[in-house]
Amino acid sequence: MFTPSRPDRVHDPAVKRVQVLRTIIGLVAVTWMLLSYGLASDADAVVDDRFGQIRTTLIVLAVTFPVAVAVFIAAARPPNRGLFLRRVAKPAGALLALFVTLAVPRLITGLGYVDEETNWTASAGRVVLLLALGAFMLWLAPFGLYGIAQSLVHVFRTADLHETVPPLLATLLVWEVSLFDAFRGAYDGVPFGVWLAFILGAPLSVTAVSMWELRRLRTRHGITLRGALLR
Template sequence: MIVRGGDAVRTYARRTRRPRNDDARSGCVGFLMLPFVFAARVQRPARHGRLIDPQIEAAKVARTVIGLVATGWLLYSYPLSRSAGSVVQDKFVEFFLSAGVLLVLVPIALAAFVLGARPPGPAFYRARLRGPLSALGALFGTVLLLLLAGPAGTLMTADFMGAAGSVLSIVFGAVYLFALPFGLASVMYGVHHTFRTADVHEVLPPLISPALVWAMCAVQVFDAPPVHAPLAVRLLFLIGPPLSVTALSVWELRRLRVQYGLTLRSALGR
């Protein structure tokens, strides 16, 4: 059978054309992922020329995976001391508490680092504060936006402004649906990247992370364990995370010093 050129092209186009349903589905997924994409862009360090060591990044990922697997094993191997919903809620509280600790710790660490540097270090590092300030500002702004566009703020707007308030309440609802996942993702990425302190200098994240995990360890001492496990197991899971993060930070600082000549003393010009 002989197929003419135009027919062949049309036949090939019909066979290779992507179904419209798939396009709509991928577009919907991409739209839903926008808050997380923007949060990652805001909270991820982005200074041009920043040192990125593949081994350090791989070690951090490995430590996170091991921690998740160990936590899953603990929850699977021993009976829960309270309901599963309460355990999950406590983990969310700890996560947000970590962000709260960093919101206090990061500005103090940055101020001490910039003021402790010898000239021209302070002026040089102040120019790099835009990254951490934008990360912190985005989180604070999102919290304020959630308070304004939340259910309480929407009802107040609708009551005081009548019909125009009803339109604004719809806009506020759409803003709230975007700001909520953006805020949650910002907390997650902010804690992971210590609110972009690497944009100021590479030695800051491994110096700040141990302080955070030891502070959280002190908080967990006064919290009831999530499972009925032997004392030795509970102590291991209480001390293990801060010890592993501290060991990883020490190794990271040593690698930065040996491989790249980056130290806290040289960063401060001392």
């Protein structure tokens, strides 16, 4: 659901290793900062902060994704324009699947199926519903966590559209999220130097990795943005 599957896609193990390493280093660095400067009291608070960041990223991506993809497709010349349009379904499906995965638990509680006053022993039907919801949530939790991790690494499987899209979209997305964090006052209470390092560290590192990835695509595989657009 969350990893690219186009058969003729170029797969570069070195690029994937760097992407995974970058993601791990970023998570470790943010966790260290949140705990060191008292922005999060415990591991649960760190998890809540990261999920809040993921929600922000999804909101930004929900706006950016259709616009960026539409611009990319519109800039391409036939026959690649039609080809890219047909390939949009899988990346869009990955984004929709993650939205649904994160929204379902809140929807269940919001509709009143599960709350603190629910008497599950009142009827056999409620017991069955409890067991069904429990089994579903046990499956949904690892599915969602795995989907988040894979989506961060593969930028919502946009390589199924074209190999140059993930590094370009990742760069655009991370700068948008960083600017949003700066304006909403993220990481308030830390020294200015640390705040600046974390506000700029993510976009600069992602941009550097993306430029390196685009260079490897050009020098090792002969794949370029201009070639994708037939320009």
